[in-house]
Amino acid sequence: MAEEGLAKVEKIYQDRGGRAKELRAQGKKIIGCYCCYAPPEIITAAGLVPYRITGDVKETIREADSYLEAIMCPFCRNSFDMALRGEYDFLDGFVVPHTCDNIVKIYDVWKYNLKPPYSHFINVPHTLSAASLEFFKAELGTFQRSIERLIGREISLQQLKESIKLHNEYRALVRELYELSKPDPPLISGSERMKVLLAGTRVPVEEANELLRSVISEVKERRDVPPKKPARVLVYGPEIDDAPFIELVEGVGANVVIDDLCVGTRPYWFDVEINGDPLGAMAQAYLEKVNCPRTYRPRTAGRKEDLDNRFGYIANFAKEYKVNGIILLILNYCDNYEFESVEVKDYLQQAGFPGLIIEVDYTLMSIDWLKTRVQAFLEMIS
Amino acid sequence: MEEKKGGLLAGIYSRTIKTTDAAKKVRPLTKKISQQAHEAAAEGKPIAYCFIMSLHDEIIRAMDITPIWTENYAAITAVKRQGERFISSAQGEGFPRNLCTYCTIQEGFDVMRHQLGMMPPDAPDGGMERPTMMLGTGMMICDPRYKSYQTAQRYNDVPVHVHGLLWPAADANLAEVQDYYVKYIVEELRDLVDFLEKQTGRKMDWDRLNEIIDLANKTYQVWYDAYQLRKAIPAPMPTEDAMSTMVPGYFWMGTQEAFDFYQDLYNEVKYRVDNRIGVIPDEKYRILWAAGLPPWFALAILNYFESLGAVFPIEITYHPPPPVEIPSHAKHPLERLAWRFFKQWTQRNEEAQRRSGDPMVEWMLEMIEDYKIDGVLAHRATTCRTIHVGQIHQLNVLRDYVDLPMLILESDICDVSAFDEAGTKDRIDTFVETLEVYKKRKQ
Ligand code: SF4
Numbered sequence: 047m048a049e050e051g052l053a054k055v056e057k058i059y060q061d062r063g064g065r066a067k068e069l070r071a072q073g074k075k076i077i078g079c080y081c082c083y084a085p086p087e088i089i090t091a092a093g094l095v096p097y098r099i100t101g102d103v104k105e106t107i108r109e110a111d112s113y114l115e116a117i118m119c120p121f122c123r124n125s126f127d128m129a130l131r132g133e134y135d136f137l138d139g140f141v142v143p144h145t146c147d148n149i150v151k152i153y154d155v156w157k158y159n160l161k162p163p164y165s166h167f168i169n170v171p172h173t174l175s176a177a178s179l180e181f182f183k184a185e186l187g188t189f190q191r192s193i194e195r196l197i198g199r200e201i202s203l204q205q206l207k208e209s210i211k212l213h214n215e216y217r218a219l220v221r222e223l224y225e226l227s228k229p230d231p232p233l234i235s236g237s238e239r240m241k242v243l244l245a246g247t248r249v250p251v252e253e254a255n256e257l258l259r260s261v262i263s264e265v266k267e268r269r270d271v272p273p274k275k276p277a278r279v280l281v282y283g284p285e286i287d288d289a290p291f292i293e294l295v296e297g298v299g300a301n302v303v304i305d306d307l308c309v310g311t312r313p314y315w316f317d318v319e320i321n322g323d324p325l326g327a328m329a330q331a332y333l334e335k336v337n338c339p340r341t342y343r344p345r346t347a348g349r350k351e352d353l354d355n356r357f358g359y360i361a362n363f364a365k366e367y368k369v370n371g372i373i374l375l376i377l378n379y380c381d382n383y384e385f386e387s388v389e390v391k392d393y394l395q396q397a398g399f400p401g402l403i404i405e406v407d408y409t410l411m412s413i414d415w416l417k418t419r420v421q422a423f424l425e426m427i428s
Numbered sequence: 429m430e431e432k433k434g435g436l437l438a439g440i441y442s443r444t445i446k447t448t449d450a451a452k453k454v455r456p457l458t459k460k461i462s463q464q465a466h467e468a469a470a471e472g473k474p475i476a477y478c479f480i481m482s483l484h485d486e487i488i489r490a491m492d493i494t495p496i497w498t499e500n501y502a503a504i505t506a507v508k509r510q511g512e513r514f515i516s517s518a519q520g521e522g523f524p525r526n527l528c529t530y531c532t533i534q535e536g537f538d539v540m541r542h543q544l545g546m547m548p549p550d551a552p553d554g555g556m557e558r559p560t561m562m563l564g565t566g567m568m569i570c571d572p573r574y575k576s577y578q579t580a581q582r583y584n585d586v587p588v589h590v591h592g593l594l595w596p597a598a599d600a601n602l603a604e605v606q607d608y609y610v611k612y613i614v615e616e617l618r619d620l621v622d623f624l625e626k627q628t629g630r631k632m633d634w635d636r637l638n639e640i641i642d643l644a645n646k647t648y649q650v651w652y653d654a655y656q657l658r659k660a661i662p663a664p665m666p667t668e669d670a671m672s673t674m675v676p677g678y679f680w681m682g683t684q685e686a687f688d689f690y691q692d693l694y695n696e697v698k699y700r701v702d703n704r705i706g707v708i709p710d711e712k713y714r715i716l717w718a719a720g721l722p723p724w725f726a727l728a729i730l731n732y733f734e735s736l737g738a739v740f741p742i743e744i745t746y747h748p749p750p751p752v753e754i755p756s757h758a759k760h761p762l763e764r765l766a767w768r769f770f771k772q773w774t775q776r777n778e779e780a781q782r783r784s785g786d787p788m789v790e791w792m793l794e795m796i797e798d799y800k801i802d803g804v805l806a807h808r809a810t811t812c813r814t815i816h817v818g819q820i821h822q823l824n825v826l827r828d829y830v831d832l833p834m835l836i837l838e839s840d841i842c843d844v845s846a847f848d849e850a851g852t853k854d855r856i857d858t859f860v861e862t863l864e865v866y867k868k869r870k871q
């Protein structure tokens with residue numbers, strides 16, 4: 047019997063680009079994407095495979111120092127270092143959305159030095175005005191035309207809608223997966239869930255949907271649920287995109303039952319409207335509904351309303367998943383999160399959820415020091 | 429010149445010695461900028477926190493809103509070696525030390541003014557007044573431009589407005605994208621004007637705005653022309669002067685005073701060129717100051733270079749934007765601003781697409797040729813990713829086209845503790861020796 051469920055997840059997780067390489071051998075083109083703002087819908091609709099670019103937390107920088115400054119986001123540096131070592135050679139192209147200053151910079155450096163056969167930069171406005179939505183829609187149109195030039199034909203409206211449907215299905219399955227963390231103890235651990243989500247970004251969406259369905263039914267039936275821990279926590283942060291950090295927290299006395307992370311809930315807590323104009327629908331969904339501090343949410347009323355508008359969803363997660371506290375894992379040199387975390391921590395504290403801010407360098411180098419801090423925090427909130 | 433030499437011997441931390449009279453006239457202007465804000469506060473007039481290069485200049489002038497340029501204020505505290513207490517105050521609130529120190533000084537200042545309920549004592553130039561609004565920008569680069577003011581609402585609970593200003597990637601097909609980029613900027617500026625009208629209860633006078641844009645364009649032109657004169661050998665005006673002469677252009681644009689300043693600067697530089705008056709008597713090496721913000725507290729490193737016979741005839745940082753042609757159909761002032769912005773940021777894209785792929789590298793290549801450059805120096809300010817991530821790459825690409833010595837020095841814009849005086853001097857000494865080796869080799 048073919049492997050499925052969590053065993054298959056583990057295989058894809060360990061093998062990283064393995065499935066992508068297989069598909070490539072069969073003639074498929076693989077397009078690497080950074081961050082949450084490049085709609086995979088357009089790539090899938092073109093018959094290409096979107097693949098999320100992540101780093102490798104077990105590796106330190108070997109070659110990237112000759113290309114990128116040490117003051118840069120360590121995730122960007124780490125993922126580029128992987129690329130320099132040839133670990134992304136299976137990509138037929140890469141797409142970089144304008145998420146933050148660091149990501150903008152990675153585009154030029156990657157393109158100049160690695161000369162991928164295809165590359166595209168998608169500009170993403172920082173504001174949510176009507177003009178920003180119109181602009182982003184136009185920019186997604188430019189992206190679509192660039193992909194069409196790559197494949198040598200137009201993407202039909204029908205193909206785009208089909209793709210949106212598949213990705214909506216994936217997002218719905220991810221939300222269902224998180225439901226399995228609501229019981230106490232949760233039916234699935236945070237690190238298992240992280241691996242599922244990573245695996246889901248490394249295979250075509252049809253396979254990811256199958257995979258999630260099999261994981262959900264397996265987990266619902268499983269008897270070996272993660273042990274009950276003294277605390278339930280939410281992990282907040284930017285591109286924390288591997289299981290070890292979550293394992294660390296779970297290893298010292300908490301279940302990570304919910305998160306607000308880039309490889310976590312962030313790109314999945316919405317649907318793209320399927321009726322009407324697909325580019326407009328994607329522009330609206332990605333710009334308005336991906337909750338990242340890189341987007342400025344305008345203040346419409348008083349300070350309290352503004353904070354509710356910006357961070358209320360995190361407090362709602364915390365309530366819904368009955369957490370005892372929040373761990374804010376911030377990457378060094380990630381300006382947006384460094385500015386924001388001060389406010390997030392205070393806001394959640396006032397909402398009754400104590401928080402711990404930890405700055406990490408993306409790798410596992412500082413793991414012992416981290417463990418001590420997390421442990422002390424968990425003892426306090428348990 | 430004698431006086432200059434004496435200053436140099438006093439070391440890197442000594443006061444920066446300027447060459448031109450124009451540069452010496454700038455400090456009173458920065459004081460005046462602060463003074464104007466103090467007066468506006470006393471009279472209850474609108475005051476806005478602003479960042480440079482965000483297209484606020486002419487708009488706020490036309491609406492008589494008094495700007496406080498928070499970056500400028502942070503740099504002044506750094507020059508006066510007073511930044512540390514504000515950085516520490518921000519750190520106390522939880523802002524990491526690696527955040528842009530222009531912003532952390534502003535945050536730290538806001539924290540102190542908020543906690544004390546008054547201006548922090550002994551603040552340089554009487555301190556920053558509490559703004560009535562804060563105007564950020566969602567730019568292509570520099571995320572702190574909107575995050576910093578958004579966060580500062582913790583201490584100044586006043587309205588914030590952020591308008592988007594984007595330009596395309598270097599490889600974009602301009603014909604395909606330019607219309608929607610410009611339309612976007614126009615609409616975002618319109619939103620900004622709506623916001624300002626609401627905050628001040630005043631109506632924008634579009635004719636006045638057009639006049640101010642005319643004056644600003646004239647000012648950019650004369651400023652640019654003055655800098656073109658700097659191609660002369662010996663160099664008539666050095667980069668340390670440009671770090672002062674940028675002030676009217678970045679903080680006082682759209683005023684007659686700024687125009688007059690650059691007209692005077694033009695005349696002065698022209699006089700020096702005509703009479704072959706150089707920055708130093710025996711100019712041996714000409715170095716390009718590549719993109720990178722300076723260590724405001726240690727600008728005298730440039731004088732140190734001069735003591736070794738090396739001069740910086742030109743710089744990328746704070747260089748006036750080269751004049752661009754605005755399409756004749758763009759008549760509305762916001763369209764004029766939007767086209768100017770878009771063209772300025774994309775004017776080297778097509779060249780870049782043909783050659784290096786990088787518009788900044790193209791600009792440097794132009795300067796290297798035009799200003800007869802012997803070496804390139806970049807300063808890395810470690811708290812600003814916006815400008816300083818990418819320097820290694822730019823120099824790597826540059827090396828594919830020119831064979832010149834290049835050096836990156838590292839410290840910060842405002843954080844004195846990031847500066848290693850002895851190490852910096854050593855690196856400069858070695859760099860100047862390398863310049864000599866290259867020069868001999870080429871001869
Ligand atoms: S982790 Fe932060 S700095 Fe890095 S890419 Fe994401 S948002 Fe940008």
Ligand code: SF4
Pocket residue numbers: 479499528529530531570571572573721811812813814815841
């Ligand atoms: S460009 Fe750099 S120094 Fe200037 S405000 Fe932005 S982050 Fe700070």
